[in-house]
Amino acid sequence: MTKFTKDHEYITEDGTVGITPYAQEQLGDIVFVELPKVGQKLKAGDEAAVVESVKAASEIYAPASGTVLAINTALTGEPGLINSAPETDGWIFKLALDDAGELDGLMDAAAYADLTK
Amino acid sequence: MAEVPAADLKTVLLDDRHVALGGRMVPFSGYSLPVQYPTGIIAEHKWCREHAGLFDVSHMGPSFLVLDQKSGDGEADHAAIAALIEPLICGDIRGLKPGQVRYTLLLNETGGALDDLMIARPAAEGWGGALYIVVNAGTKDADFQRIAAAAAGQATLNRSDHCALLALQGPEAVEVLRDVIPGAADLSFMHYGSFDFDGSKLVISRSGYTGEDGFEILVDPSHATILFDRLLSDDRVRPIGLGARDSLRLEAGLPLYGHDLDETISPVEAGLNFAVARRRRDAADFPGATRILSELGGVLDRVRVGLFVEGAPAREGAEILDKYGAVIGKVTSGGFSPSLNRAIALGFVPPDKAAPGTPLQVLVRGKPQAAEVTTTPFVPHRYVRKTAK
Numbered sequence: 455m456t457k458f459t460k461d462h463e464y465i466t467e468d469g470t471v472g473i474t475p476y477a478q479e480q481l482g483d484i485v486f487v488e489l490p491k492v493g494q495k496l497k498a499g500d501e502a503a504v505v506e507s508v509k510a511a512s513e514i515y516a517p518a519s520g521t522v523l524a525i526n527t528a529l530t531g532e533p534g535l536i537n538s539a540p541e542t543d544g545w546i547f548k549l550a551l552d553d554a555g556e557l558d559g560l561m562d563a564a565a566y567a568d569l570t571k
Numbered sequence: 572m573a574e575v576p577a578a579d580l581k582t583v584l585l586d587d588r589h590v591a592l593g594g595r596m597v598p599f600s601g602y603s604l605p606v607q608y609p610t611g612i613i614a615e616h617k618w619c620r621e622h623a624g625l626f627d628v629s630h631m632g633p634s635f636l637v638l639d640q641k642s643g644d645g646e647a648d649h650a651a652i653a654a655l656i657e658p659l660i661c662g663d664i665r666g667l668k669p670g671q672v673r674y675t676l677l678l679n680e681t682g683g684a685l686d687d688l689m690i691a692r693p694a695a696e697g698w699g700g701a702l703y704i705v706v707n708a709g710t711k712d713a714d715f716q717r718i719a720a721a722a723a724g725q726a727t728l729n730r731s732d733h734c735a736l737l738a739l740q741g742p743e744a745v746e747v748l749r750d751v752i753p754g755a756a757d758l759s760f761m762h763y764g765s766f767d768f769d770g771s772k773l774v775i776s777r778s779g780y781t782g783e784d785g786f787e788i789l790v791d792p793s794h795a796t797i798l799f800d801r802l803l804s805d806d807r808v809r810p811i812g813l814g815a816r817d818s819l820r821l822e823a824g825l826p827l828y829g830h831d832l833d834e835t836i837s838p839v840e841a842g843l844n845f846a847v848a849r850r851r852r853d854a855a856d857f858p859g860a861t862r863i864l865s866e867l868g869g870v871l872d873r874v875r876v877g878l879f880v881e882g883a884p885a886r887e888g889a890e891i892l893d894k895y896g897a898v899i900g901k902v903t904s905g906g907f908s909p910s911l912n913r914a915i916a917l918g919f920v921p922p923d924k925a926a927p928g929t930p931l932q933v934l935v936r937g938k939p940q941a942a943e944v945t946t947t948p949f950v951p952h953r954y955v956r957k958t959a960k
Contacts, residue, residue: 482814483613485907486883486914488936504936506884508612508907509814511936537611 457517457557458566464541465517465557469549473505473514475540476570481507484536487529490547494522498556503546505536518556520549583629584735584795592810600708602630605812612814616909619781619819620950623741624811625802632711633731633774633789636722638700645669648700649692655722656690656702661838661857663848664702670694672761672776675846676838677706677714682859682866683834684841685717686710687826691776694764703763703774704728705736705787707828735795740785740819742953743807748775748786751801755786759957769794777955780816782823782948784955821915822908824877824947830887831875831903831917839866840919842875842947873900873919877947878931880905880914882940885933891918892932892939899924902933910950916942 456466462477478484486506496502496516503514525547529535536544551557561569580603583589589596594605604627607615618624636656641648653665662675672691676684691703706714711732719728739748749756752766755775763776774789790798802808817827826832826841837859838846844867851857855864878885884906891900905916916933924931929944 482607483611485613488883504883506907508616508818508909509606511883511886 455562457560457562458569459515459517459560460569461515462570463514463517465549465560469518469520469523469551470545471502471514471517471547471549472540472545473536474566474570478537478540478544481505481510481512482537483508484533487533487536487546489525489527489529490522492522492525496520496522496549505533505546514546516549517560518549518551519553520551522547523550524548581630583627584792585627585629585799588796588799589627589810594810594812597813599813600630602708604630605810607812607814608810610809612812612818613909615809615811615815616818618809619741619783619811619815620910621742623739623743623747623785623805623808624781624815625799625808626738626740626811626816627735627799628738628787628816629732629735630708631732631736632704632706632708632714633734633736634704634706634715634718635729635731636702636704636718636726637729638726639724641700645696645699652700652702652726655726656704656718657851657857659717659721659858660688660690661847661851661863662690663850664690664692666848666850667692669696670758670762670764672703672763672778674761676832676843677717678838678858678863679834680858682837682862684828684832684836684838685834686714687828687832687843687846688714689776689778691763694762703776709829731789734792735790735799737788737790737795737799737802738779738781738785739788739802739808740779740781740783740811742784744783744785745955747802747805747807750805751798757957758786760784760954769797773798780823780825781819782825782950782952783819784953815909817904818906818909821904821906821917822910822948822950823952824917824949826875826917827904836919837863837866839863839871840873840875871922874922874925875903875917876920876925877945877949878902878905878916878918878933878942879945880916880933880940880942882914883935884914885916885935885940885942889916889918890934891920891942892934893924894930894932896932896939898934899931905933908949915949917947920944
């Protein structure tokens with residue numbers, strides 16, 4: 455089950471991280487993405503990536519602790535994928551979780567929907 | 572992330588229109604204004620470069636400075652009103668022809684910019700002895716106070732910021748406006764006039780801050796909504812928010828007050844030598860003349876440059892480094908250019924690092940990125956100048 459942070463990242467069951475449709479809508483057109491490095495170790499809450507809209511830069515935090523398994527290099531040439539398909543082609547990185555139990559502390563879809571109401 | 576405008580924010584006359592159009596309202600210079608509409612900044616930006624964009628800039632400071640006692644001789648009255656404003660600025664207002672608009676700077680005693688502004692001489696003979704003055708939103712109260720004080724006893728400053736000020740910008744702006752106000756299409760760049768509209772008067776200048784051809788229109792509160800709706804009903808026109816206004820003016824290489832200009836920055840440092848009029852240089856009769864004339868003679872610590880930035884946008888405040896990594900200046904405006912699909916910036920560097928082609932670096936989130944000095948505008952201006960009549 456996909457989980458959500460209060461900072462509007464999502465993380466799927468297989469550890470794929472991105473930002474929510476709500477977040478991309480709020481940020482507006484994404485023009486640049488700074489990706490983490492494959493193999494990088496992150497603790498929950500660490501700054502993992504940066505997405506830049508026309509107006510401003512926003513940090514993307516690791517929703518849980520783990521090691522970066524993969525990064526979405528397609529975003530380098532086409533950062534707008536985060537706007538057009540935030541939950542599919544616009545994913546940002548994939549984590550190998552240290553402890554899948556950490557996800558229990560995050561919001562489920564219903565709780566996140568409440569947050570963004 | 573959702574912005575909730577503070578309760579004490581002022582709203583513009585067309586606030587309900589912006590909300591109805593889906594504008595994302597944000598606080599800016601004390602006003603609640605749309606930063607973008609649902610299509611987003613990049614689409615709005617490109618639309619304005621290709622068609623016509625409608626901007627609500629009613630937060631700015633339009634005003635009229637009018638002689639208390641006119642002689643009735645248009646030239647003499649113009650000279651009299653020009654003499655009241657010129658001690659505050661570095662432009663030649665006396666030399667304006669009827670209907671001409673001039674970009675100039677309000678300076679402090681050390682030659683720093685208190686604001687950049689437009690001053691215009693009315694075209695109509697009967698309006699001799701008046702000036703149309705438009706200042707920036709963030710500085711308008713101080714500017715108006717300064718101008719009113721300088722003119723006290725001889726002329727009165729009438730604020731018009733209760734009206735709506737609209738900018739219609741883009742290559743199709745002239746044909747759109749021709750359908751509504753036929754006469755306005757005959758204006759040349761940096762000229763203005765007064766035009767009838769539905770029983771009201773519009774003050775229209777052929778000017779703007781996007782680098783495109785276009786118009787700025789001052790409209791009475793009673794007719795603001797009618798005019799806005801009328802312009803927007805044209806398929807060639809879309810509403811444009813503050814976000815694209817900023818990216819458009821950045822591509823046009825135009826300085827934004829409070830960012831690329833402030834009270835420490837002189838017109839020469841800002842690359843605005845053209846705004847220091849020849850007559851005023853010869854007379855050395857403007858605020859900060861000693862510093863500014865010496866800078867014009869080549870004694871200069873920093874100048875404004877345009878930068879092409881590799882990779883992530885370098886935002887305001889980012890340090891500029893030379894190719895060896897020494898800090899030499901700061902970015903004052905930076906972002907993404909939708910037209911060029913790359914990061915661009917304006918900033919200040921020493922004159923020996925300001926030649927186009929000079930390789931530099933910018934520090935973004937602690938990491939140096941390559942940058943190169945380039946000429947501005949980044950995107951060519953497309954102003955429409957008509958031959959003098």
